[in-house]
Amino acid sequence: MPLPASPAVPPSVLHATINDWFRDEARDLPWRGECSxxxxxxxxxxxxxxxxxxxxxxxxxxxxxxxxxxxxxxxxxxxxxxxxxxxxxxxxxxxxxxxxxxxxxxxxxxVPDNYEQLLSLPGVGSYTAAAVAAFAYGRRTTVVDTNIRRVHARLVIGQALPAPALTAAEMSLAADLLPEATEESVLWNASVMELGALICTARSPKCGQCPVFEQCAWIAAGQPEPSYIPKGQPWAGTDRQVRGAVMAVLRAAGAPVHADLMWDAEAASRHDEVATELGKLHALNTHAPQLERALAGLVADGLAQVSEAGYQLPR
DNA sequence: CAGGCGTGGCA
DNA sequence: TTGCCAAGCCT
Missing domain, CATH: 1.10.340.30 (Hypothetical protein; domain 2)
Structure with a gap:
């Protein structure tokens, strides 16, 4: 069965209700309101x-x-x-x-004011490009982040969680739900995001405080469990953990850190400037191949530089 | 396109 | 305590 052909509630009711809620309950964040x-x-x-x-x-x-x-x-x-x-x-x-x-x-x-030019910037994907176009320039764009996806999944679809990955159907639904009027669409994007962040949260949603509780398809369906188990990210023992520890060392260091110190706890303890962070790195008991891999990865990603003097943050 | 990529607070 | 999770992006 496709998406609800005829929503039980007209979108205009949702627009008004959630936008009103936002005007009363939104957090006062410094990048909202007066901001470049x-x-x-x-x-x-x-x-x-x-x-x-x-x-x-x-x-x-x-x-x-x-x-x-x-x-x-x-x-x-x-x-x-x-x-x-x-x-x-x-x-x-x-x-x-x-x-x-x-x-x-x-x-x-x-900063460019349109979606295409924003999208061409490094580190700016579909969400960020749409968000900046909307929130910085008041453009009518379809903003879809994890909060909005979750609100739509529950409120409209009646599922506990959105699909593991963003689907075309979700983008289509979000586009359909976006208010026609530009100013209202900008507010709507922020409102639904905020509702997902404060009320319609991933764990233990505050349905008792939800402005659209009465209109919620998930509530109407009896709050069914998620149809899949989100896969967690392992951390202990991973390259990511080692990379993080190395980066902490490099941030603390005022001079290049010789490779030996990455391995030798004894020598490291004599360099008080980085001893604390090196201690945390050594405490991981990383095997040589993994540390080598982490260091090489950081260099490859431009997060670190190597020279005869050792490793340091990029100039 | 599934998996890699930091970090710390909280249920 | 220990997973889960937080306004994703890139390859």
Whole structure:
């Protein structure tokens, strides 16, 4: 059976109800309201797979330090990676750095205002391109993130969770649900996202506080269980864990870290500047091939540089 | 296109 | 305590 041919509730009712809820309950976030397109772009990149509470303080520092794409593009990569701190997925920082350079080179330093040009920036995919077009420039675009997918799955489809991967049917549904009026569509994108973030959460949704509880297909269906088990990401013992530990060492280091120190806990303990982070790396008891692989991977990804002096953040 | 890629808080 | 999960992107 295809998607509901005739929704029990007219979309206009959902638009009004959820948008009203948003006006009353939305979080007061610094990248909402008065904010440059650059500030919006930075927030969207930082928020990829990273919670708001962790992003907020770093975003404040970045916008203070690098108010424009040109300011940021001129910064050394090492500074960028240190300022990124422990947000995770540091390749995002490097890609944003490259995006800023592209913005300066191809767009006179102004964040592009349309989906296609945004999509061509490194680190900007379909979600981020649509989000920046909508939230920074007020464009009518179909924004689909994990929150919106989950709200649609429950509210409209009646399933506990969206499919493991974004499907064409979901994009089509989201496009169909988008309000015709541009201004209302921008609000709708933000509203549904916020509903998913605050009420219609992945674990233990707060259905008792939901503004569209009465209209929810998942509730009407008796809150059926997910039809599949989400596969978790292993962490302990993975290359990712080792890469993270090495990056922490390099961020803490003011000078190249000789390869020997990556292996030799005894020698490492004498370098107090990086001893703490090296200690965490050694505590992983990583086997040689894995550490070699992690180091090579970091270099290949541009997150680290090697020389005779050792490993360091890229210049 | 399924899998790789950081990090830490919370149920 | 230990998985699960957070405004994805890229190959």
């Amino acid at each position: 397109a650059w500030g919006i772009l930075v927030s969207e990149i930082m928020l990829q797979q990273t919670p708001v509470v962790r992003v907020r303080p770093i975003w404040e520092q970045w916008l203070e330090r690098w108010p424009t794409p040109a300011d940021f593009a001129a910064a050394p990569a090492a500074d960028v990676l240190r300022a990124w701190g422990k947000l995770g997925y540091p390749r995002r920082a490097l890609r944003l750095h490259a995006a800023a350079a592209q913005i300066v080179a191809e767009h006179h330093g102004a």
